[in-house]
Amino acid sequence: MPELERAHEYNFDLAVIGGGSGGLACAKEAAKLGAKVVVFDFVHPTPQKTTWGLGGTCLNVGCIPKKLMHTASLYGELIEDAKQYGWDCSKVGHSWSNMVGNIQSHIKAQNWKIRVDLREKNVTYYNEYATFVDTHTVKSVNKRGNERTVTADKFVLAMGGRPNYPDVPGAQDYAITSDDIFSLKYHPGKTLCVGASYISLECAGFLHGLGIDTTVLVRSILLRGFDRDCADKIGSYMEASGIKFIRPGTPSRIECVKEATETTAPELRVFFTVDGEEKSDTFNTVLFAIGRAPLTDKINPDAIGLKYDPNLKVPVDEAEKTNVDNVYAIGDLLNAPELTPLAIQSGRLLAKRLYGNSTILTDYVNVPTTVFTPLEYGSVGLSEDQAVAKYGEENIEVYHTKHTPTEQVVRESSPLDGHNFAKLICNKADNERIVGLHYLGPNAGEITGGFSVGLIMGATKSDFDRLVGIHPTSSEVFTTLKITKRSGLSIEEEDC
Amino acid sequence: PLMLIAAEIGLGSSGINAEYGGTPDENGKSWCPDCVRADPVIEEAIQNAPECSCLITAYVGDRVTWKDRNNNFRKSDLQLTSVPTLIKVGTEKRLEEGQCSNRTLVEMLFEED
Numbered sequence: 001m002p003e004l005e006r007a008h009e010y011n012f013d014l015a016v017i018g019g020g021s022g023g024l025a026c027a028k029e030a031a032k033l034g035a036k037v038v039v040f041d042f043v044h045p046t047p048q049k050t051t052w053g054l055g056g057t058c059l060n061v062g063c064i065p066k067k068l069m070h071t072a073s074l075y076g077e078l079i080e081d082a083k084q085y086g087w088d089c090s091k092v093g094h095s096w097s098n099m100v101g102n103i104q105s106h107i108k109a110q111n112w113k114i115r116v117d118l119r120e121k122n123v124t125y126y127n128e129y130a131t132f133v134d135t136h137t138v139k140s141v142n143k144r145g146n147e148r149t150v151t152a153d154k155f156v157l158a159m160g161g162r163p164n165y166p167d168v169p170g171a172q173d174y175a176i177t178s179d180d181i182f183s184l185k186y187h188p189g190k191t192l193c194v195g196a197s198y199i200s201l202e203c204a205g206f207l208h209g210l211g212i213d214t215t216v217l218v219r220s221i222l223l224r225g226f227d228r229d230c231a232d233k234i235g236s237y238m239e240a241s242g243i244k245f246i247r248p249g250t251p252s253r254i255e256c257v258k259e260a261t262e263t264t265a266p267e268l269r270v271f272f273t274v275d276g277e278e279k280s281d282t283f284n285t286v287l288f289a290i291g292r293a294p295l296t297d298k299i300n301p302d303a304i305g306l307k308y309d310p311n312l313k314v315p316v317d318e319a320e321k322t323n324v325d326n327v328y329a330i331g332d333l334l335n336a337p338e339l340t341p342l343a344i345q346s347g348r349l350l351a352k353r354l355y356g357n358s359t360i361l362t363d364y365v366n367v368p369t370t371v372f373t374p375l376e377y378g379s380v381g382l383s384e385d386q387a388v389a390k391y392g393e394e395n396i397e398v399y400h401t402k403h404t405p406t407e408q409v410v411r412e413s414s415p416l417d418g419h420n421f422a423k424l425i426c427n428k429a430d431n432e433r434i435v436g437l438h439y440l441g442p443n444a445g446e447i448t449g450g451f452s453v454g455l456i457m458g459a460t461k462s463d464f465d466r467l468v469g470i471h472p473t474s475s476e477v478f479t480t481l482k483i484t485k486r487s488g489l490s491i492e493e494e495d496c
Numbered sequence: 497p498l499m500l501i502a503a504e505i506g507l508g509s510s511g512i513n514a515e516y517g518g519t520p521d522e523n524g525k526s527w528c529p530d531c532v533r534a535d536p537v538i539e540e541a542i543q544n545a546p547e548c549s550c551l552i553t554a555y556v557g558d559r560v561t562w563k564d565r566n567n568n569f570r571k572s573d574l575q576l577t578s579v580p581t582l583i584k585v586g587t588e589k590r591l592e593e594g595q596c597s598n599r600t601l602v603e604m605l606f607e608e609d
Contacts, residue, residue: 109588116591119600 004034004355008153010136012038014354015152017130017138017299020056022331022343023158024114027123029351037123038150040130040140046179047165047172053111054125057160057332058340060107065182066202068103070372073209077374084411094210096187104183126150131300135324153326154354157314158347159295160332166194166290170254174268175286178203188212189265189284194251196222198371200289201234205374208243215244215283217251217272223371227383227438229400233419234440237375240415249274254286294333309335318361320350336364368452370445375419378448380455381436387425395429399461399481401491405442406472418493422477424461432461437478447475511549512585513542513606515596516569516576518562519555527559531580534596538582541599545606552585 004013014030016023019041031037043060045051052060072094079089118125128140128148137151163177178199181188190213193204200216201223208214216238223231239245249272258267265284272279294312301308307323308314314329316322322329328350331343345362352358368380381387387396400423408417425436434455439447454463461481469476483489515538518528526532542551556562556569556579569576574583583590584605595601 105588112587112589115604116595116601119604120595120598 004036006036010151010153012036012124012150012152014038014154014156014351015040015130015138015150016156016158018056018158018160018295018331019054019114019125020158020160020331020343021058021340022160022347023056023156024118024347025344026156026158026330026347026351027118028121029348030355031121031123033351033355035351035355038152039118039123039125040128040138041125042127042129042140042143044129044162046177048176048180050180050183052183053108054114054127055107055111059110059114061179061182063340064110065103065107066178066206067372068106069099069182069206069210070202072099073206073374076209076211081408081411096184096210099210100183100185131298132303132306133300135304135326155327156347156350157296157299157322157327157329157333158331158343159299161292161294161312161338163199163288164291164293165288166251168251168253170256170268171251171286171288174254174256174266175288177288181287184285186260186263186265188287190282191215191285191287192217192270192281192283193287193289195289195291196220196224197289197291198223198226198373200287201238201373202371203287203289204243205238205372208238208241209374215246215281217249218245218247219250220248225383226371226377227379227423227436228385229423230377230379230421230438230440233421234371234373234375234377237416237419238373240419241374246272246274249279251286252278257282292332292338296333319353320346320362337367337369339367339369342367363456366452366456368448370448372445375416375440376442376444378439378444379437380448380452381434382425383436383438384423384425387427387435391427391429391435395427396435397426397428397432397461398485399424399426399483400485401477401481401483402493403441403474403477404493405474407442420474422481424464424478424481426461434459434461434464439474439478441474443474450475451478511546511606511608513545513549513551514583514585515551515553516556516574516579516581516583517553518579519558521558528562528579530593530596533594534580534582534602537597537599537602541602541606544603546608549606 013035014037016027016039019039023039027037027039041054043051058064079092082089126140128142130138130140133139139147139149141147163179165171181203191207192215193200194217196218204214204216222235252271252273255269256266257269260266268283268286269280270283270286296308296312296314304324313335314322314333316329320328320330330346332338349360349362366381371377384398402418403420403422420441423438424434426432427435437451437455464478467479469479483491517531518526520526578592580596581590581592582596582605589605591601591605
């Protein structure tokens with residue numbers, strides 16, 4: 001690839017700070033277009049001393065290990081259901097260390113492949129912590145304390161964020177976060193997940209599915225910002241499955257009864273406040289998932305006068321440019337959905353605009369997502385509350401129904417039944433255009449991903465009605481929605 | 497076991513590297529063209545590798561033996577799928593085929609962590 005004509009004297013055309021989903025995608029695309037690129041990536045160990053390699057949150061301590069552990073727990077469910085299909089599944093056990101070992105092997109293989117990939121694409125990579133000196137200069141430090149100075153024409157900030165710890169005595173000493181759970185060297189034992197975020201619920205979900213005694217401590221509502229009907233059903237499903245909820249409650253302190261060893265979890269006494277009363281219980285593991293903070297303040301932003309919000313998010317224009325002319329920001333740093341594919345898309349398109357001749361901007365609207373709780377939840381577009389706020393209640397029509405996946409009919413009835421659900425939110429003032437699609441049930445990611453094309457192309461309710469479903473599947477539920485919320489009619493299921 | 501053997505004879509505290517290639521014929525020439533290309537690159541890179549690195553070379557057989565799906569190297573924990581393969585033993589780091597004749601990649605594999 002011929003190098004770009006360089007109109008500057010800096011070491012690099014582009015310096016990317018953060019080697020995660022967004023940063024790597026941007027760096028590789030820029031290099032492909034002839035830019036001279038450097039990536040800085042460095043992971044400060046967690047309070048429990050956990051660390052990881054190149055690749056960012058998604059690969060190391062996010063989407064990937066999460067989906068794998070969620071899958072592990074689903075297999076446990078399937079093995080139970082298999083009995084109804086004639087399988088003899090006598091005494092089946094689960095090994096935490098085998099699972100973690102295999103998952104970490106995969107992650108480490110990917111860490112290495114990424115390093116090889118960057119070398120092959122001529123992207124310089126420094127496993128060093130970069131901070132700004134001025135708008136064209138960063139200083140970086142490696143784990144041995146050696147420093148270097150690097151200059152670049154343009155910068156892309158892609159450091160993402162890290163989990164928050166609360167200001168609770170004992171939290172940093174004894175508790176873990178999602179940064180630690182996926183490589184935990186010992187079986188977590190009886191676990192308390194603190195928080196109502198999707199991270200807390202996903203972790204609680206797979207831990208329980210692996211046979212672990214799991215409790216969730218929540219301050220108020222579950223999954224703030226998501227569709228309320230769906231969030232409620234997820235909570236009720238998890239409770240019905242045996243996950244304990246302490247709601248509303250907040251942790252007040254954590255004490256160590258017995259220290260962790262190389263191979264065993266600690267014994268912790270957790271104090272929490274419920275209805276003004278202090279209660280306590282013992283757990284082996286406490287996992288805080290109460291929110292994440294961007295790493296904006298860690299790169300010495302004041303040295304370049306970078307503007308950022310009190311919550312450390314970085315405001316950018318529609319082309320991801322910050323208030324500093326040669327500095328851009330992508331991924332979890334932004335006030336946008338914190339999702340890998342979005343970071344990758346924006347990283348690539350940004351590189352194409354900077355070093356190719358593209359003018360295409362990233363579309364941040366109608367980005368589909370899936371929450372991998374035991375009852376999976378896929379959604380694209382607006383929640384019902386958001387739709388009402390945007391279009392007015394009189395203009396919103398909600399079609400909804402429960403459904404039962406055919407695979408689940410040959411199985412003993414259980415309190416888990418009746419939670420699978422589908423909802424289409426339409427704008428009556430615009431031909432019943434679909435402004436939100438929500439699905440609770442198996443394979444939520446696969447189903448939502450497919451239907452999202454319809455949404456971004458402006459599908460209406462009648463387009464969904466025109467579509468003939470595939471039978472027997474869960475996805476077909478979106479082609480036969482009849483009952484509106486407004487009608488007040490029951491959505492309890494009839495037979496096919 | 498490879499790491500135990502190497503430790504016994506005092507090798508490889510900076511890393512044990514294993515190179516898997518096609519078995520050379522009686523003239524010392526390997527049937528595998530990528531192995532032939534990789535050999536000089538690996539030879540030079542291991543000279544410049546951190547002190548106390550070691551390189552163990554293993555041959556997977558002649559062309560017919562390698563192509564057999566029951567080849568021991570294919571079936572073992574190593575899960576070899578191609579030759580040459582260069583592995584830093586005890587880690588997930590490996591290079592395959594054309595990558596093994598890429599000097600910067602081979603040097604990167606030999607580097608200490």
